[in-house]
Amino acid sequence: MEYASAGGARGHDDHVRHHHEIGPLDEPERASGGYKRYGVSHLVRLLRIRRLTDLGVALADVPSVESGDEKARQILRDLDAGLAADIERRQRMRRDPAAVMENRAALDMSADFGTLTDDLPEAQRSLLLAYSSILTPEAMAALREQLSEPRGDLDAEFAVLDEDAADEVRQRLAERMAPDVRRQQRDHLGLADLGSSLRRETVVAESVVVHALVEFHHCAHLDVLRRVYAILYEGETTESGSNYARE
Structure with a gap:
């Protein structure tokens, strides 16, 4: 099963072309007429890449993460630390509106002051x-x-x-x-x-x-x-x- 593309879907092609340029996705062979022949293997590969990028992995870091070596573990540790810090920041942000709803004086200071x-x-x-x-x-x-x-x-x-x-x-x-x-x-x-x-x-x-x-x-x-x-x-x-x- 193959999928052909000659640039008909501009946005999709640009997105896939970026994957080719960065490196995670191999560019397929072209058929007569300039069409690129995408197979199911390309679809699976693209879904795997999307899975990692949805987790926050930078596209350029996808090959490193897939290698499973120490660099991959460090990238994932850094990503986890960043997500933890972001969650903590967002939790603090949630506390402040709740404090303001209960106590108008909290408009001045953070919820820590109660x-x-x-x-x-x-x-x-x-x-x-x-x-x-x-x-x-x-x-x-x-x-x-x-x-x-x-x-x-x-x-x-x-x-x-x-x-x-x-x-x-x-x-x-x-x-x-x-x-x-x-x-x-x-x-x-x-x-x-x-x-x-x-x-x-x-x-x-x-x-x-x-x-x-x-x-x-x-x-x-x-x-x-x-x-x-x-x-x-x-x-x-x-x-x-x-x-x-x-x-």
């Missing part, structure tokens, strides 16, 4: 989202652990601080916040030095942090943060506010 950001003020959620663009996954996991801890009155007091708060009010708040910030840095070492927790260039990351702080806090907030920093690092010269991942 409901941890639900009761955060809008400014803090915005800051957290901005930080996610510059921090490593490990640093974001540390932030997640930090958010899972019970929140004290200081967080709420800082959030509702009046923009016209008196100097003594700001100073008292800073003095009460400083020990809490020191404890957070001790308990979450990855957040004490953001320079080791960045996935972007330092200059870019510092720009994001500074602009985010200014964008989402008013002057009284920034003044309190400067005072906290002065209490913790008095005598050191650095960019104000660069170590405050939580605020």
Whole structure:
């Protein structure tokens, strides 16, 4: 049984011609009139090739995979690892829409944060989202652990601080916040030095942090943060506010 082709089915011929050019499929002899004579063996061969390419094997790698040697096994191991990573990525993608359906606040953060950001003020959620663009996954996991801890009155007091708060009010708040910030840095070492927790260039990351702080806090907030920093690092010269991942 033979199948003849002289280019009548353009798309099919182009596809088969590509198989000839790459190498997996031998080109048949031509009959009179220029027709190629395809037999059942060619059909079987084409189906075997399609089986491998459907699994994700590159057409050029088909002969190597069929050889069954160590190179073939390595190609299949790499393919399996790639598929596993793709499945994991797609599973994460599925978790996020489900989280958004259950909790609208999850529009900001990945499903890994669950409901941890639900009761955060809008400014803090915005800051957290901005930080996610510059921090490593490990640093974001540390932030997640930090958010899972019970929140004290200081967080709420800082959030509702009046923009016209008196100097003594700001100073008292800073003095009460400083020990809490020191404890957070001790308990979450990855957040004490953001320079080791960045996935972007330092200059870019510092720009994001500074602009985010200014964008989402008013002057009284920034003044309190400067005072906290002065209490913790008095005598050191650095960019104000660069170590405050939580605020």
